[in-house]
Amino acid sequence: MSEPYQSPISPGRSWYEDSVGERPRYPALDGSARADVLVIGGGFTGLSAALHLARAGIDVVVCEAARIGDGASGRNGGQFGTGQRLWPEEMEEKYGLEPARRLFAMAEEAKAGLHETMVREGIAADFRPGQISLAHRTRYVDEFRRHADHLAERYDYPHLRFMDREETAERLGSSTYHAGLRDVGTGHLHPMKLLVGLGRAAARAGARLCEETRIESLTRTAAGLWEARTARGTISAARVLLATNAHGGRLEPRSAAHVMPIRSFIAATEPLAEPDRVLPGNEAADDSRFVVRYFRKSADGRLLFGGREAYTSASGDIAGQIRKQVVSIWPHLSDVRFTHAWGGSVAVTMPRMPYVAETQPGLDVVAGFSGHGVMLTHWTGKLYADRLTGHGDPLAALRDLDIPAFPGGTWLRAPLLFLAMTWYALRDRL
Numbered sequence: 001m002s003e004p005y006q007s008p009i010s011p012g013r014s015w016y017e018d019s020v021g022e023r024p025r026y027p028a029l030d031g032s033a034r035a036d037v038l039v040i041g042g043g044f045t046g047l048s049a050a051l052h053l054a055r056a057g058i059d060v061v062v063c064e065a066a067r068i069g070d071g072a073s074g075r076n077g078g079q080f081g082t083g084q085r086l087w088p089e090e091m092e093e094k095y096g097l098e099p100a101r102r103l104f105a106m107a108e109e110a111k112a113g114l115h116e117t118m119v120r121e122g123i124a125a126d127f128r129p130g131q132i133s134l135a136h137r138t139r140y141v142d143e144f145r146r147h148a149d150h151l152a153e154r155y156d157y158p159h160l161r162f163m164d165r166e167e168t169a170e171r172l173g174s175s176t177y178h179a180g181l182r183d184v185g186t187g188h189l190h191p192m193k194l195l196v197g198l199g200r201a202a203a204r205a206g207a208r209l210c211e212e213t214r215i216e217s218l219t220r221t222a223a224g225l226w227e228a229r230t231a232r233g234t235i236s237a238a239r240v241l242l243a244t245n246a247h248g249g250r251l252e253p254r255s256a257a258h259v260m261p262i263r264s265f266i267a268a269t270e271p272l273a274e275p276d277r278v279l280p281g282n283e284a285a286d287d288s289r290f291v292v293r294y295f296r297k298s299a300d301g302r303l304l305f306g307g308r309e310a311y312t313s314a315s316g317d318i319a320g321q322i323r324k325q326v327v328s329i330w331p332h333l334s335d336v337r338f339t340h341a342w343g344g345s346v347a348v349t350m351p352r353m354p355y356v357a358e359t360q361p362g363l364d365v366v367a368g369f370s371g372h373g374v375m376l377t378h379w380t381g382k383l384y385a386d387r388l389t390g391h392g393d394p395l396a397a398l399r400d401l402d403i404p405a406f407p408g409g410t411w412l413r414a415p416l417l418f419l420a421m422t423w424y425a426l427r428d429r430l
């Protein structure tokens, strides 16, 4: 029997790969090609852009270095969240009230837009409603309470409610946390089912999808076209969308200076013997740690638990470390069997808001959604398509964000990030 497929760019085989059903293969590009738009990267961003461009009649080619689903989009926690990665309070402080409101409203449109795409394209991705956030220190309790009021009063968001310690324990199946927030306006899904569905929809709409087609270099010709070199040919296009997120390496140096990869890990248990003792309402959960713990149950009753980060390419004993975190919340799961353990690369920026830029004429970059990209990447890909098809400049609000480059230049930024992250992770434990 042949070995199961293993992503060449992310560690471990995920439970998603084993439960996604048929995962179509798209042939590698063989020879040269022309297109109106070249999309580099077959994650949510790239496939959403391709789907919406193709639906508008634009000739689009997507090149994916590995297979669709090998990057973050096929391997994540599947949680939608609400708003942007920064809370509205933080955005107000940074950008002012009106820009914060626009960014929050954009994220609400993203939620609705993703549901609409799934319905229109017939994508069944096991969506389940509800999300709870958990305070792991008493100092977050008042902040949580104020946050729910803030969203209701200033953002007209009525779906978020503060939970006291008792209710939090009931909804979690554990009394480990001090309080929580319950958001019934969001939810979680099987990300790889969504991604595979988006790929099929894009191909149906006329986009050409090429897997195992790495873009090795990008150059702009005197005629103003972009030429992308692959191992087996060259693609020329009037416009390029770089949707490589944490996997872009140095293909485009300006974005490489603004976006950095962090590894995050998830492990999946066997179906739980007593599923109602863990998250009985089937909500997704995340907590207030800097190295956030995020978890939910799958449709077949497994616990999918994400909780460890690494700032180097080493992955270590993923399931062993996640087991400790699981048992610290639900001691009765001390002997539960883990069937899968995997990791993925999250792209972060300095302020934890996305990096959206036209770094050179005709070359757009969309990246850096931290652990908050499931719905936002889809929407940003759509807004990119809207911009190219004459629907104004809906990406302006994201392009206008001040996203500084990581300090330290090419050699020092990785060790500096490592030090900063380690410090925050240490603070979680103190």
Ligand SMILES: Cc1cc2nc3c(=O)[nH]c(=O)nc-3n(C[C@H](O)[C@H](O)[C@H](O)COP(=O)(O)OP(=O)(O)OC[C@H]3O[C@@H](n4cnc5c(N)ncnc54)[C@H](O)[C@@H]3O)c2cc1C
Pocket (backbone or CB within 6 Å): 009, 040, 041, 042, 043, 044, 045, 046, 063, 064, 065, 066, 067, 068, 069, 070, 071, 072, 073, 074, 075, 076, 077, 078, 079, 080, 081, 213, 214, 215, 216, 243, 244, 245, 246, 247, 248, 249, 251, 264, 265, 266, 294, 306, 343, 344, 345, 346, 366, 367, 369, 370, 371, 372, 373, 374, 375, 377
């Ligand atoms: C473990 C983990 C958990 C997460 N949990 C959540 C969550 O619960 N909720 C949430 O909202 N977000 C979560 N995220 C973040 C979310 O998954 C990402 O924000 C989102 O998937 C990014 O999508 P993308 O299309 O921009 O990038 P990706 O999905 O990473 O796709 C980029 C693709 O570009 C390809 N590529 C790179 N270089 C080249 C090249 N030169 N030529 C061709 N192709 C190239 C890569 O192979 C890759 O497939 C998580 C991420 C991880 C890793």
